[in-house]
Amino acid sequence: MVQPAGQNWSQRSQLAAADVAKGDCSAVHGIKAIDLPINNLNASLSNPGMVSSLLSIHACGLTVLNLEANNLAGSIPEQYSQLVNLKVLNLAACWVSGTIPAALSKLRNLTYINLSNNWMNGPLPGWLHTLSKLQHINLGTQFGGNEGSEELLGLTGQLPQQLGQLKGLRQLNLEMNSLSGELPPTLCSDASELAVLNVRVNLLDGPASVVERCRKLMQLNLASNALTGPLPASRDWSELTTYSAANNGFSGSFPKALALYARNLEHLDISGNALTGQLPTVITLLSSLQSLDIADNQLSGTLSGDLYYLPALAQLDASNNNFVGTIPAAIGLSYSLEGVDLSNNTGLTGQLPPEIGLLARFNSFKGRNTSMSCAGIIRPYNVTTNSSCTDPRECTTPETIGNASDAGVLCAPEQLLPCFLRFSDWMVPRDDASNMRCKVILRREPDNAQEVCAATSAVGLGDQAGMLPAIWPDQAEQEWSIDPSYYQYQVCECLFGYEPSWDANRTTLTCVRSNDSSRNQLQAVILGTVFGVAFVLAGLFAWLVYLRTRPRWLRERQQQAKRLKGAPVASRLGDKASVSIVVTDVKDFTELTRKYPQLMSKAMGSHNSILRKGCHSHAGYVLDQEGDSWCIAFHDALDAVAFSLQVQQAFAQLKAWGIRPGEQLPPELQQTDSTLRAAAVPQCASQRQIVIRSA
Secondary structure: OOOOOOOOHHHHHOOOHHHHHHOOOOOOOOOOEEEOOOOOOEEEOOOHHHHHHHHHHHHOOOOEEEOOOOEEEEOOOHHHHHOOOOOEEEOOOOOEEEOOOHHHHHOOOOOEEEOOOEEEOEEOOOOHHHOOOOOEEEOOOEOOEEOOEEEEEOEEOOOOHHHHHOOOOOEEEOOOOOOEEOOOOOOOOOOOOOOEEEOOOOEEEEEOHHHHHOOOOOEEEOOOOEEEEOOOOOOOOOOOOEEEOOOOEEEEOOOHHHHHHOOOOOEEEOOOOEEEEOOOHHHHHOOOOOEEEOOOOEEEEEOOHHHHHOOOOOEEEOOOOEEEEOOOHHHHHOOOOOEEEOOOOOEEOOOOOHHHHHOOOOOEEEEOOOOOOOOOOOOOEEEEEOOOOOOHHHHEEEEEEOOOOHHHOOOOHHHOOOOOEEEEEEEEEOOOOOOEEEEEEEEOOHHHHHHHHOOOOOOOOHHHHHHOOOOOOOHHHOEEEEOOOOOOOOOEEEOOOEEEEEOOOOOOEEEEEOOOHHHHHHHHHHHHHHHHHHHHHHHHHHHHHHHHHHHHHHHHHHHHHHHHHOOOOOOOOOOEEEEEEEEEEEOOHHHHHHHOHHHHHHHHHHHHHHHHHHHHHOOOEEEEEEOOEEEEEEOOHHHHHHHHHHHHHHHHHOOOOOOOOOOOOOHHHHOOHHHHHHHHOEEEEEEEEEEEEOO
């Protein structure tokens, strides 16, 4: 708990039981909300002092408890069942462990509960529906292991059938757990207010059609489960903005109802399924769509020009499908477009339209493993997979052109790329099994692009060249991934140890291993020597780094483990635990405060900051703080001694307390400053190793 200056929570808010019973809670003592997210608070949820303070504050009107993103380790204690007036409970990202206790079922006034990003485990509670006022439930992203099923992380079990009874529920987030079974058919009713449903990364299976009854959905995330059947879609989803059903087992065609009625849809991700058929033309009705991801399916047909008329579309990923045809010139009308991925669609042919250059924000095109060519050939290549590759999607390369007469079409140098693109002056090795290196594709500078694109050739823009944007994305932000077969390998060469083998028309390059045995032997010796020396140097460097940093990181890791334990206590009833107690005190504190109140007020700020930092560094636990005196418990004597040395050294190095750089002490205090600093150094009143027994 954070303590106000000069007081503690007990002094500020705790009342006698009789006073609380009589309702003697004045506005001065009452605290309606504790809102302390991301404050480096270090405590245990079950600490008696913390629990007692919370109960006392709650008795005087506490309704909001927000301690998100602090270091509050341990499980939720049973005493939390007494916080019956709470409306908001937020313990997200607090290192909370254990199961969700039934004690929370007593908090019938809760409207908001957030326990996400913790280390909780066990079954999803079946009593959530009894908290009838709940509007927001977030129990997602749990990392706690489950006994007997270590591969199952987080919450387990099935979604309770009674969740649909929460008529006011607007947000339900259960992502990244190990929930299984089917979505309950009672999840939504006609009167449901559910606007956000997120169950991604679980073990759910079966159909997902039950979500179609959630009429007021704004965000739907079903990704990374084992759901099957057709993609859910409803004519009532007029408010839906985000739809993600990626990495499931959905089959069938793209649902037309999604395009007809979800007119406010902004992000659509249905990648990683088994969808078939063509994209319906009504998809162009999604005028608010910003990102469309349909990758890793079995979709076919053409990507018609209508798709590029979507005014807000910024990202399109249609890779790993069976699309055919060409990229239409209408792509130049999609002014919001920033990136397109059409990789691994071997039926795509034709040239890369120069109209892409009209898009000011466009910075990424991926077209590997397609049949596109600078020669404008409209028949697909014969595509095979290199046997030496480990990832077929990345290592498939076109071998020959389907028609022998077309194979002789050799592109002129100015036709190798659309007019707004150029080759770099350097080469980089290919990341496939081609054993070659090629020049990098870059976007021309605006002035140069307008000059080159003014041509009326097949790769030029003619009169449209004047419409090219004056500002491009930075080169470092661009990615143009096109197979060398597109530009007929004209700017590629084989790696060392390989020889080029061109076809009769010099449109296809193959790099074969050189037959020169002496050259291969020399290569092996050079590479072996270089790698050997590099390995020895790397090992020596790693050993030196290890010797230099091992004590530091090892101790920090040990201290972090102690912090997670919270207060030093015995692990089981009857066990003993050693605890070191340090009590600090500022000598003559009362007298110095009376004589120099302003100076001592500033000095105590530095004093408390130094002690607080030392306490955190050595995993200390503050048992009590009263004015200038601190009582701190440590897990072992070494930490207690290290803490004492650290704070004493910090005080010894501290300059005049409370005096800013450039300021001078008042004349009457200049003679007493050294005395004041020496006297204000905290004296360790006691430092003992004691043994406690859990009773």
